Amino acid sequence: MADQPATIKALFRYPVKGLSPQPLQRTRLSPGLTVPADRLYAIENGPIGFDPAAPAYFPKQRFLMLMKNERLAALRTDYDEASHTLTIHWEDREAARGELRTAQGRAAVEAFFVRYCADELRGPPKVLHGEGHSFSDVAKKVVSIVNLASVAEVENAVGAPVDPLRFRANVFVSGWPAWREFALMGETLAIGEARLKVVKRIVRCAATNVDPQTGIRDLSIPQTLMQNFDHMDCGVYAEVTAGGEIAVGDAIRAGD
Numbered sequence: 001m002a003d004q005p006a007t008i009k010a011l012f013r014y015p016v017k018g019l020s021p022q023p024l025q026r027t028r029l030s031p032g033l034t035v036p037a038d039r040l041y042a043i044e045n046g047p048i049g050f051d052p053a054a055p056a057y058f059p060k061q062r063f064l065m066l067m068k069n070e071r072l073a074a075l076r077t078d079y080d081e082a083s084h085t086l087t088i089h090w091e092d093r094e095a096a097r098g099e100l101r102t103a104q105g106r107a108a109v110e111a112f113f114v115r116y117c118a119d120e121l122r123g124p125p126k127v128l129h130g131e132g133h134s135f136s137d138v139a140k141k142v143v144s145i146v147n148l149a150s151v152a153e154v155e156n157a158v159g160a161p162v163d164p165l166r167f168r169a170n171v172f173v174s175g176w177p178a179w180r181e182f183a184l185m186g187e188t189l190a191i192g193e194a195r196l197k198v199v200k201r202i203v204r205c206a207a208t209n210v211d212p213q214t215g216i217r218d219l220s221i222p223q224t225l226m227q228n229f230d231h232m233d234c235g236v237y238a239e240v241t242a243g244g245e246i247a248v249g250d251a252i253r254a255g256d
Helices: 070-074 103-116 148-158 180-184 221-229
Strands: 006-013 022-024 026-029 042-045 076-080 085-090 093-099 125-128 143-147 171-174 188-191 194-203 233-242 244-247 251-254
Touching: 006 026, 006 244, 006 251, 042 103, 085 103, 093 103, 103 125, 143 148, 143 180, 143 194, 148 171, 148 180, 148 221, 148 233, 180 194, 180 233, 194 244, 221 233
Parallel strands: 143 171
Antiparallel strands: 006 022, 006 171, 026 244, 042 125, 076 085, 085 093, 143 233, 188 194, 188 251, 194 233
């Protein structure tokens, strides 16, 4: 099926679930996997019985995350993939740094969240990781895609600026008309040699109400979606069926 030309406007990954995005110029997708290092770590909010030797899906409510812990958005984080080091900046200064593959490094990060989220903790915060596991909101390994024209429609409905980063997508697309992504369900997107099959609409939660720059819960995105469009969806999940490099500026073809 022919489609209007579209391109990748921006690429992101979220190395630690609930923390700030990391922009990418390019990345390499592999079949059946997420964007590399996306949701590679999570911060447990009270013991959940996670077994790193046999990692399994847990709902997002079991971790520190924006839907409940909006103060996370006020942090600026950087993840160095080569050393697995996470650096956390708060109020324009470095507040914590730790190599997440070492007990000492995880302890340094955990100690920060003991202080920073003290009144929101159900138990000791613990940095979790499982080889090959992604702490996504869904059990399947997927890539999240958001259409910037749909975000513009939401912005018009809200009557105020809506930062697309509220939707925490991996791939932001320009060139599609609003809501075009929903008509692509079951179809394959071609980006260079990579192929991604669109499998699910993304239902939005209260995390989108939080301004990603300030950490203030200032909008009602799911309610706005329902009142104006009769659904609470924005964006789609896609499964990688063929690997390849994708980059900002790449064309996206639907129906290949």
